[in-house]
Amino acid sequence: MSLRLKLTTACIALSLPVMAHASEDGQIWTTASATVKLSDRWRFSQEVVGRFSNDRDGLYEVEMNSLIGYKLNKRVTIWAGYTHDPQYNGGDFSVMEHRGRQQVTFDNIVKIGPGQLSARLRLEERWREGIDGTAWRFRPYVKYVLPFREGGKTALVLSHESFIDLNTTSFQRVEGEERMRNLIAITTPVARNVNAEIGYLHQHGFRPDADDSNDNVASFSLSFSF
Known part of the structure; x- marks a missing residue:
């Protein structure tokens, strides 16, 4: 079995529900992002994500992320910024969430076969308007990119x-791992500086007092670099 086939099979297996009983939802996520090179070391990144759900009757979140990054070297960049995250129910506004975000990215740190492994460590502080408490969350992330040729x-x-x-807070109720996301996708350039x-x-949510959740998401994104 080829390396490409083995990796694809492994990712699909990870994407399957890990619990016997779980609620299912079909979703669409759309993302547009831009990264601007301000100097040899400084970067600015802006990202907008729109999320739509069958169970929530359409639009349920618009996540806007603004980050400033500083490259320590060609592989490691540190970032800090703010997330503006209005949430909706059936397209009607329900709650405003604000987040502080700090992260370190490690680009192409390991070569595995013909592909490259990258990683990110992200810390977030979350606040919701009209609700007491600061929710702290850690988000480790790994990505493997395998060119077709x-x-x-x-x-x-x-x-x-x-x-x-x-x-835990009134809006962050799980201690430890709350959810996981596994993605399999194709990336390709569509114009100069546009991918x-x-x-x-597949997003699996762990819910101690209810059935776990499984979100099956069609993901579409455009990224710009300048």
């Missing part, structure tokens, strides 16, 4: 991210 820019993307709650990615993301 040597030197090519069209590639298979496999990624995993865990959400680990570091405390498109399309894929399937």
